[in-house]
Amino acid sequence: MSLRDGPLSDIKPPVAWLTAVALIIAAIVAGVLFIGDRPGLARSGPYVAVRRVADGATAKVGGILAAPVRWIGDGTDDVRGYFLAGAQNRQLRRDLALARTWRDQAVALAAENAQLRALLGAKTDPPLPMVFARTVVDARGPFSNSRLADAGADRQVVEGNPVLGQRGLVGRIVGVDAHASRIMLLTDVQSRTPVLVARTNGRAILTGDGGPNPALAYLRTHDPLKDGDRILTSGDGGVLPRGLPVGVAVKGLDGGWRVALDSDAAPIDFVRILLFKDFSQVAPPADLTPRVLPSTATEPPRAPPDAALAPAPAAPATAPR
Amino acid sequence: MIARPARPLPAAAWLGIPIATCLLAAVFLATPVRILGLQAPEPVFALVPAFAWALIRPSVWAPAALVVLGLCLDLLWGAPLGLWALCLLAAYGMIFIARGILSGQDFWVLWAWYGAACALAEGLGAVLIGARAGHSPNLLGAGLQWAVSAALFPFAWRLIERYEDADIRFR
Numbered sequence: 001m002s003l004r005d006g007p008l009s010d011i012k013p014p015v016a017w018l019t020a021v022a023l024i025i026a027a028i029v030a031g032v033l034f035i036g037d038r039p040g041l042a043r044s045g046p047y048v049a050v051r052r053v054a055d056g057a058t059a060k061v062g063g064i065l066a067a068p069v070r071w072i073g074d075g076t077d078d079v080r081g082y083f084l085a086g087a088q089n090r091q092l093r094r095d096l097a098l099a100r101t102w103r104d105q106a107v108a109l110a111a112e113n114a115q116l117r118a119l120l121g122a123k124t125d126p127p128l129p130m131v132f133a134r135t136v137v138d139a140r141g142p143f144s145n146s147r148l149a150d151a152g153a154d155r156q157v158v159e160g161n162p163v164l165g166q167r168g169l170v171g172r173i174v175g176v177d178a179h180a181s182r183i184m185l186l187t188d189v190q191s192r193t194p195v196l197v198a199r200t201n202g203r204a205i206l207t208g209d210g211g212p213n214p215a216l217a218y219l220r221t222h223d224p225l226k227d228g229d230r231i232l233t234s235g236d237g238g239v240l241p242r243g244l245p246v247g248v249a250v251k252g253l254d255g256g257w258r259v260a261l262d263s264d265a266a267p268i269d270f271v272r273i274l275l276f277k278d279f280s281q282v283a284p285p286a287d288l289t290p291r292v293l294p295s296t297a298t299e300p301p302r303a304p305p306d307a308a309l310a311p312a313p314a315a316p317a318t319a320p321r
Numbered sequence: 322m323i324a325r326p327a328r329p330l331p332a333a334a335w336l337g338i339p340i341a342t343c344l345l346a347a348v349f350l351a352t353p354v355r356i357l358g359l360q361a362p363e364p365v366f367a368l369v370p371a372f373a374w375a376l377i378r379p380s381v382w383a384p385a386a387l388v389v390l391g392l393c394l395d396l397l398w399g400a401p402l403g404l405w406a407l408c409l410l411a412a413y414g415m416i417f418i419a420r421g422i423l424s425g426q427d428f429w430v431l432w433a434w435y436g437a438a439c440a441l442a443e444g445l446g447a448v449l450i451g452a453r454a455g456h457s458p459n460l461l462g463a464g465l466q467w468a469v470s471a472a473l474f475p476f477a478w479r480l481i482e483r484y485e486d487a488d489i490r491f492r
Binding site for chain 2: 015016018019020021022023025026027029030031032033034035036037047050051054055058061062065066069070135136137138139140141142143144146147174175182184189190207209210211268269
């Protein structure tokens with residue numbers, strides 16, 4: 001006998017109340033999931049596994065969907081380039097004249113730099129290996145700014161690797177699947193990046209807020225910041241290598257200092273993932289460890305000045321270790 | 322006059338198709354392509370069914386479907402898990418409570434309420450993310466996302482028109 005045919009068939013709980021109860025239960029479930037999800041690299045356990053699977057699947061679907069949209073985008077860019085060819089030609093001529101001047105200065109500076117390095121005996125950082133990837137999914141809302149790249153663990157990408165666009169730092173890897181990885185952009189609300197001001201060597205934390213220009217928080221510099229100051233990664237904390245280009249300082253509408261990102265100057269459809277994990281790649285830890293450690297033995301405590309006058313102490317009850 | 326028989330709505334039609342459509346639209350708009358140098362906006366398509374389902378009929382499946390939809394958006398966009406589920410449930414709850422006074426209202430009144438529901442969802446998202454990150458997210462970005470999401474109301478109107486009278490027990 002089914003429930004509909006039984007004595008309970010006349011009982012009809014109000015659907016509106018059941019919906020309200022379902023709504024409350026659903027909100028509790030979502031709230032628990034939200035509280036349990038730790039940000040960025042602190043994520044652990046089932047959250048990592050779920051995101052890994054989801055990122056892998058999304059990258060596949062996004063890659064398929066992105067192809068026709070990319071063709072359309074390329075087509076419109078071609079049309080625009082055709083109509084703007086004259087203006088672009090004039091601009092390129094100006095840029096070329098300027099670039100020739102900079103090239104001469106760069107050659108002179110490179111020679112001077114090499115001489116000074118030789119005098120100081122300074123060693124340059126070894127080049128870091130990198131992989132190239134294409135971004136297939138782009139989240140650009142106010143609460144999350146991230147991208148999926150089509151390179152993952154199969155190409156030695158690991159969480160924490162910095163990611164560069166054509167012009168500068170884009171973000172870093174926060175999740176890795178076998179064939180895809182998620183990049184948290186510098187503009188993400190949860191992004192924090194230690195940076196330095198190239199002119200003053202002052203330090204700050206680049207803090208994303210979901211907008212296009214992340215803020216410079218905890219700014220520590222002797223000289224006041226100026227519009228157009230170059231901002232680079234500082235390498236503090238060992239999260240990122242030092243000296244990666246980030247952008248230039250600009251005054252925000254709120255009066256605080258922000259950064260116009262270099263990566264905004266060009267599309268970041270193609271990215272370079274630096275296979276940098278920590279500074280042990282730059283200098284092997286074994287080389288940094290002294291081979292002969294100083295002795296840990298300490299001198300016996302000195303006798304007080306009047307000890308010579310005092311009677312000799314009794315033998316210790318226990319032998320010293 | 323012959324009364325129409327009460328027939329339950331097929332869940333696949335009024336829940337399944339909107340879920341699939343919203344996910345497909347979200348994935349499609351997440352492609353990293355600029356048209357004429359401009360990026361496509363990122364509206365929250367899921368706010369359309371969150372609004373419409375609350376008006377069409379009460380159902381225990383609608384909140385569950387919103388949780389699934391919200392979690393899928395979180396995974397797609399890399400947001401904290403549960404964020405968009407909470408935001409969608411807030412919009413749904415607001416409209417569900419006001420359902421009595423919204424039934425039978427005309428297009429423009431419902432659009433205003435839809436805009437308010439979108440604002441509640443975006444506001445809750447900003448508060449939750451702000452509490453988690455320790456500082457306020459960019460409110461201009463949230464405002465832009467609210468505007469493009471609110472512009473999707475004609476889809477919600479179409480969904481309501483399609484299914485509002487399908488089950489006369491809840492008219």
